Amino acid sequence: MELIRAGENTYYIDCYAKVGVYVKTDREVYLIDSGTNDAEGSEILHLLRQRGWTPKAVILTHGHADHSGGCAKIQEETGCSIYMTVEEKVYSEYPFLSPVYITGGYPPREMQNHFFLARKYHAKDIANAVLPKELQIIPLPGHNFHMIGVRTDDDVVFLADSIFSMKMLRRYHINFMFDVPEFIKTLDTIGKMQAKLFLPSHAEPTEDIRTLVRANKEKIDEIAKNIINFCETPITYDELIRKLFDEYERRLDMQQYYLVGFTVRSYLSWLKEKGSLHTMFEDNMLCWRSWHA
Numbered sequence: 001m002e003l004i005r006a007g008e009n010t011y012y013i014d015c016y017a018k019v020g021v022y023v024k025t026d027r028e029v030y031l032i033d034s035g036t037n038d039a040e041g042s043e044i045l046h047l048l049r050q051r052g053w054t055p056k057a058v059i060l061t062h063g064h065a066d067h068s069g070g071c072a073k074i075q076e077e078t079g080c081s082i083y084m085t086v087e088e089k090v091y092s093e094y095p096f097l098s099p100v101y102i103t104g105g106y107p108p109r110e111m112q113n114h115f116f117l118a119r120k121y122h123a124k125d126i127a128n129a130v131l132p133k134e135l136q137i138i139p140l141p142g143h144n145f146h147m148i149g150v151r152t153d154d155d156v157v158f159l160a161d162s163i164f165s166m167k168m169l170r171r172y173h174i175n176f177m178f179d180v181p182e183f184i185k186t187l188d189t190i191g192k193m194q195a196k197l198f199l200p201s202h203a204e205p206t207e208d209i210r211t212l213v214r215a216n217k218e219k220i221d222e223i224a225k226n227i228i229n230f231c232e233t234p235i236t237y238d239e240l241i242r243k244l245f246d247e248y249e250r251r252l253d254m255q256q257y258y259l260v261g262f263t264v265r266s267y268l269s270w271l272k273e274k275g276s277l278h279t280m281f282e283d284n285m286l287c288w289r290s291w292h293a
Contacts, residue, residue: 063091
């Protein structure tokens with residue numbers, strides 16, 4: 001891990017899901033997310049202690065374990081507060097709901113690792129938080145229930161998982177999202193933003209986010225068109241997953257089946273609400289079909 005300066009008072013730790021560090025005083029800092037697990041939480045604390053810094057609070061952008069997995073360790077060692085939106089706070093109280101939510105039932109063992117399942121920690125509703133006036137909370141819905149980002153007073157914007165890198169778009173194609181139309185609205189909002197530096201959690205820092213916004217929107221449109229085309233004849237969910245993985249030349253495993261499958265279900269709900277798809281039951285199987293077929 002490396003601590004990198006992003007502004008006069010703002011740093012980030014370059015790890016799997018970037019962690020923001022806002023320096024309020026010579027000794028007091030505020031973290032934006034917490035790392036993926038106890039080990040990353042310990043490394044984050046080590047980096048802070050080298051500078052003589054102690055976290056006053058962690059602002060969690062959302063409850064997914066790759067962002068919240070270090071919370072328990074950091075809170076145990078420092079007693080810091082942890083703030084997140086009330087919709088996301090359920091993960092702190094019942095972390096097992098994270099893999100349940102993704103799989104839609106009791107999760108198989110492959111979905112119970114630290115990437116999906118954080119340790120329990122105590123979080124408070126960010127609506128009631130007393131935070132430095134230099135930190136502005138930004139709603140970023142779409143990826144999960146009620147994700148947020150943070151803008152600092154030195155004009156650095158932490159975007160969490162509201163946008164995916166070119167590498168992720170080319171490698172995975174179908175990246176995790178809960179509410180597709182809200183994700184698109186968030187991309188539109190981000191595309192109008194101005195900042196000294198944008199810091200997505202899973203993309204390189206950039207001064208101009210608009211190119212990445214366009215690429216994300218184009219990928220969503222491409223996936224939607226593929227789904228509609230694959231539904232020209234009635235198709236089941238699992239058949240659709242197979243066709244999408246074949247289209248993008250990817251191999252299924254347990255984790256990708258559930259992660260991509262979750263997102264495909266979100267696309268199907270969106271496209272049905274738009275009137276692009278409808279459903280039918282054939283031989284007791286739920287099938288999807290495009291209206292223009």
